[in-house]
Amino acid sequence: MKALWLSKRDVESLEIPMTEVMDAVEEGFRLNGLDQSELPAKIGVHPRKDCFIHAMPCWMGGEVDAVGIKWAAGYPPNQAKGLPYINGVWCMNDPETGMIKSVMDANWMTAWRTGAASGVCARHLASPGSEVVAMIGLGVQARTNLAALKEVLPGIREVRIHDVFPEQAKRFQEDMAPLFPKAPLVIEDKAESAVKGADVVVTCTPIVEHPRRFVMREWMKEDVLCIAVDYDSAFREEVMKGDAFVCDNRNQYLWTQEQGVYFQDGYPLEAEIYADMGEICAGKAAPVRKGLRGAVLMGIASHDVMTGRLIYRKALEKNAGTWVEL
Ligand SMILES: NC(=O)c1ccc[n+]([C@@H]2O[C@H](COP(=O)([O-])OP(=O)(O)OC[C@H]3O[C@@H](n4cnc5c(N)ncnc54)[C@H](O)[C@@H]3O)[C@@H](O)[C@H]2O)c1
The missing domain is CATH 3.40.50.720 (NAD(P)-binding Rossmann-like Domain)
Structure with missing residues (x-):
């Protein structure tokens, strides 16, 4: 079995506009509001003071039918080390079989879906x-x-x-x-x-x-x-x-x-x-x-599923990323 690996550079190369991310995030909010998603609260571990690593699973139902999980860390001391505060990966499964379809860097996703959520809120x-x-x-x-x-x-x-x-x-x-x-x-x-x-x-x-x-x-x-x-x-x-x-x-x-x-x-x-x-x-x-x-x-993890699905679709369209053996 193969899965599509998308690096940060692969994801960025897709140049997905903010408006498309906002629309995806808003559709995710809508499905949450209609109870057409399974969205547990994110849990986390805290290996250092003020630092977290969160696990964020979600299944979006309705016509979307997409599922995935993000594993994302936030480390305030990283700024002084020249490292990003947030880093993580997102993993997408096939909702039918549970098989892993894609693993991608989640830094672009996190930043853009977070901005998009504020945009939808302001809307x-x-x-x-x-x-x-x-x-x-x-x-x-x-x-x-x-x-x-x-x-x-x-x-x-x-x-x-x-x-x-x-x-x-x-x-x-x-x-x-x-x-x-x-x-x-x-x-x-x-x-x-x-x-x-x-x-x-x-x-x-x-x-x-x-x-x-x-x-x-x-x-x-x-x-x-x-x-x-x-x-x-x-x-x-x-x-x-x-x-x-x-x-x-x-x-x-x-x-x-x-x-x-x-x-x-x-x-x-x-x-x-x-x-x-x-x-x-x-x-x-x-x-x-x-x-x-x-x-x-x-x-919330629905933003990641909606944005990850968008990234995956664009990557298939543009032939981006690397297929790796699982
Ligand atoms: N809500 C979400 O969906 C979501 C998603 C990702 C990150 N976050 C959170 O967003 C925040 C920012 O993340 P980031 O990736 O931009 O981090 P970052 O390190 O890139 O930026 C944080 C900025 O805040 C500044 N800062 C620190 N203390 C300050 C203060 N008292 N007053 C003014 N500025 C101050 C820092 O100098 C830095 O420029 C974090 O709390 C992070 O956990 C939230």
Whole structure:
């Protein structure tokens, strides 16, 4: 038996546009909302302080009928070692036989589907006519998050960027400026000045066990969408207790909260969840476009299955990758 191995370079060579990843991720949300998927909460091990390696299996039913698992690590100390914070592989099985069809590098997938999920969230929850976006924590995820926001918020006229390391901000500015020929990317030394007056705020800082939660509610304007890509590391709990709180998946959020490490000390409890993104994308809960909206997008395995399936299909079309004997 042979399986298709796709390296990071193979995956990147496919040049899949963000809009296609967003559509795939949104369809995954919809199927979750219709209960047409099997999506257990991700489990993990923690070999070093603040470091995790997560196992993320999922079967997407309906017309999709695709199944796979991601094994993904997040190591904050890697930045100082010149290594990526996130790395992993994704494995796709044949849902009929269980046989392995493909194994692929999951770095591109993780970054792009994570950005795409924020884009889909903004599609349903951002104020129409959002003009100012603030990005906090300017690494890999922030790049794809901003790229996805650009697809859904055509009125962006300013992007405020903040990182604890000025050189990260400079690099981000240089890399992302070509995407925004008409909107300046303004480096802000303080998170507060980045956030004040923003219509959308996205935080992409490292997930830590004892978060500082340094992004305050009093900095926010009345109508703002706040998206946490980094669990509860950055946003103060009051930010998530505004007019509507959403998560990407209710079950995963609540299960994680129950473990007693993340989403403690004032983060929304079950009764305070307005909806999850599955319910919104399936039309079971209405979009909310006014007031203080908080979203915790932890990252769910349905994004990986939907994106992995897209990558696999494109790779077959373009004859990319290497068939390896199992
Ligand atoms: N929700 C999801 O689906 C998902 C998926 C992948 C990664 N993540 C999470 O996203 C976060 C970012 O991941 P990444 O791959 O971009 O990492 P990265 O290391 O590339 O970027 C993190 C950035 O945050 C900056 N930073 C650290 N502390 C900060 C602070 N207090 N204020 C401002 N900036 C700060 C760092 O200097 C760095 O530039 C991590 O928490 C990661 O676990 C979430």
